[in-house]
Amino acid sequence: MLIGEVSRRCGVSTRMLRHYDTLGLVEPTGRTSGGYREYSADDIRRLFHVESLRTLGLSLSETKRALDDPDFTPADLVGDLIRHTRRRIAAEEELLGRLERVDAASPAEWDDVLGIVTLLHALESESAARRQQAVLAQSGTTSLPVEALVQAILSEDDPNVAGALQWSLTRVAGRGLAELAVGLDADEIAVRRRATTAIAEIHTPEATAHLGRALADPDVTIRGLAALALGSRGHLDSMHALVEMVVEGRRDVEAAEVLGRLTTVAPSADDVASALQDRLGNTEDVSTRLRITQALAEIPGTAARQALERLTQDGDRTIASTAAAIVNLQDRGRSRRREGSDGRRNAFQGD
Structure with a gap:
């Protein structure tokens, strides 16, 4: 032939x-x-x-x-081909993923495409400074690859870079929330913490619902993050977790402040004061009792005031003096407000 x-x-x-x-x-x-x-x-x-x-x-x-x-044996060569093919497929999948992220950002101009590609490359850098700089350098008019930002947030260890990523994500008005919420179900605690922290920065009803799920997480840090965010938004479900944070000394100052704000939204201040007093009566630990005493200073109302007055007679001198100082500060504040009110009344009558 x-x-x-x-x-x-x-x-x-x-x-x-x-x-x-x-x-x-x-x-x-x-x-x-x-x-x-x-x-x-x-x-x-x-x-x-x-x-x-x-x-x-x-x-x-x-x-x-x-x-x-x-003497040729095909097994070794075939094995090498398998490994080579897997590397090639991985590289192709990585390229496909990058292209999909660029496409998802809906770039309008080639400058947008180049900006997105530059950001994606920078997010893969081992330098935290370079990652942060690349995120902060994005202009307000540039389309952003939301999925890539979310993946970066869920894997970012450096707090400065994480903050920049969260700031960048707020520019897209709640997009990416569904992807962040997937992180709440991750096996790795670190990923769930990052997801909760990021969701706490999004102020939408959907974000609040996801934070409610995080409030039941087995990790105390995640529960605390969710409780602070929910309490700041006036959600009563956070009250128990916030009280626990005070008792256990986990961001207790912030938790006490949020409990104080929570009383202006819904449960009565006396309910919060009662929850704190219940824990006060169930512990002999001086540090714990001192944190509860300080937290009562943030709670308005008669019940919290009466609890502080009783604590001025506490057997522990530190707790007694702390309660007394809080009561005196409250009294001086009331006196100044009364004097200011009287001054305004007299001025009005003079007119």
């Missing part, structure tokens, strides 16, 4: 057949009287073997070795 017919039947170009011949990969058995290459049935069979091996990713030299070396 002449080279032209072999090319038509086998789908291999005549140029490639000549190249195979030059390499000694598929050499035609004979020549015609005119000097044309003439392929036998065995030559055609070898050609099919070559093409089959090449579909597996073998190079031409590897293909020749596989067919000609009697």
